[in-house]
Amino acid sequence: MDWKDAVSEIITQPGSRIRFREPLAKHTHFGIGGEATAYIEISTVSELAALARFHKQWDVPVAIIGRGSNLLVSDTGFKGISIRLVGALAKLEVDGKVVSVGAGLSLPKLSKTMSRGGLSGVEFAFGIPGSVGGALIMNAGAWGSNFGDVVRNVTVMNDTGELITLTHDEARFEYRHSGLDAYFCVTGATLELEPGDADAITAQMQAFYKQKVETQPFAEENAGCMFKNPPGDSAGRLIDISGLKGYRIGGAEVSTVHGNFILNIDNATAEDVLKLVAYIQAQVREKTGVSLQTEVKRLGFDAKGE
Ligand code: EPU
Numbered sequence: 001m002d003w004k005d006a007v008s009e010i011i012t013q014p015g016s017r018i019r020f021r022e023p024l025a026k027h028t029h030f031g032i033g034g035e036a037t038a039y040i041e042i043s044t045v046s047e048l049a050a051l052a053r054f055h056k057q058w059d060v061p062v063a064i065i066g067r068g069s070n071l072l073v074s075d076t077g078f079k080g081i082s083i084r085l086v087g088a089l090a091k092l093e094v095d096g097k098v099v100s101v102g103a104g105l106s107l108p109k110l111s112k113t114m115s116r117g118g119l120s121g122v123e124f125a126f127g128i129p130g131s132v133g134g135a136l137i138m139n140a141g142a143w144g145s146n147f148g149d150v151v152r153n154v155t156v157m158n159d160t161g162e163l164i165t166l167t168h169d170e171a172r173f174e175y176r177h178s179g180l181d182a183y184f185c186v187t188g189a190t191l192e193l194e195p196g197d198a199d200a201i202t203a204q205m206q207a208f209y210k211q212k213v214e215t216q217p218f219a220e221e222n223a224g225c226m227f228k229n230p231p232g233d234s235a236g237r238l239i240d241i242s243g244l245k246g247y248r249i250g251g252a253e254v255s256t257v258h259g260n261f262i263l264n265i266d267n268a269t270a271e272d273v274l275k276l277v278a279y280i281q282a283q284v285r286e287k288t289g290v291s292l293q294t295e296v297k298r299l300g301f302d303a304k305g306e
Pocket of ligand 1: 141227228233237
């Protein structure tokens with residue numbers, strides 16, 4: 001049996017769907033990238049567990065792409081299965097100040113719902129267009145807060161389809177990093193938030209959003225900050241003082257608003273973006289002595305297209 005037939009048999013629940021030869025450009029905020037062999041929206045834990053076992057048995061690459069907000073997909077695409085978690089895997093349940101979230105839930109939706117319900121701790125996340133799963137794995141953050149700070153525990157799935165609950169410490173949150181990518185999939189988390197006044201929490205959330213709109217680009221397609229900040233400094237500032245704002249290769253350009261954003265201004269290819277990344281790294285190293293490391297995740301770039 002072909003693996004495509006085998007995987008199709010797993011996706012049976014309403015709310016889940018599978019498509020083949022799916023252009024990933026339309027599932028990423030960069031708007032860049034070739035096709036995935038298969039693309040699955042998966043809505044139940046049981047289907048996800050079956051997929052984990054399928055992955056182990058057939059050795060077909062699987063990538064959870066979340067909401068594609070921090071992702072650069074290669075121009076030749078991904079020879080494997082890309083997955084987005086929806087339905088029960090994007091749930092949001094509130095019990096007092098303890099909130100259970102599915103990995104597929106969007107951060108802006110979480111932030112907005114919590115502010116309305118008078119729970120504080122995720123106001124910073126309103127302007128981050130990613131998923132809870134991505135925010136957990138990368139410990140997403142802004143304005144002095146990081147997602148890991150509000151996490152009590154995390155649920156992950158291993159490659160036999162078993163769910164495992166990890167404590168906050170076992171998740172090993174660091175700056176824009178965690179130990180969670182060692183598992184087949186992050187399925188959700190329990191958050192502990194701080195009860196407060198809904199109006200004040202909403203005002204704080206909106207103030208952060210205003211700050212983002214004023215200091216970061218938002219009209220053009222991009223993947224958020226391209227580089228991690230080096231300790232004690234801002235990659236955007238270093239790119240700025242290296243004179244690179246507005247520098248363009250092909251359809252990719254360094255934002256003139258914030259130096260750490262690369263914009264897809266005119267049908268940029270992944271190759272344009274990577275050439276610009278290499279140019280920025282070389283120039284910043286030469287002018288400031290700092291080696292910038294990328295923050296944006298990549299998919300489909302190794303020899304096998306994985
Ligand atoms: N700056 C410049 N020129 C620029 C950009 C920044 O001089 O082109 C200066 C700013 O004026 C400020 C300092 O650098 O004095 C820091 O800038 P900013 O407040 O914008 O913060 P950042 O360190 O550049 C980080 C995160 C952002 C997050 C903001 C706001 C990283 C890599 N970046 O940026 O996160 O939104 O703080 O808290 O950690 C992301 O991770 O994708 C991201 C966008």
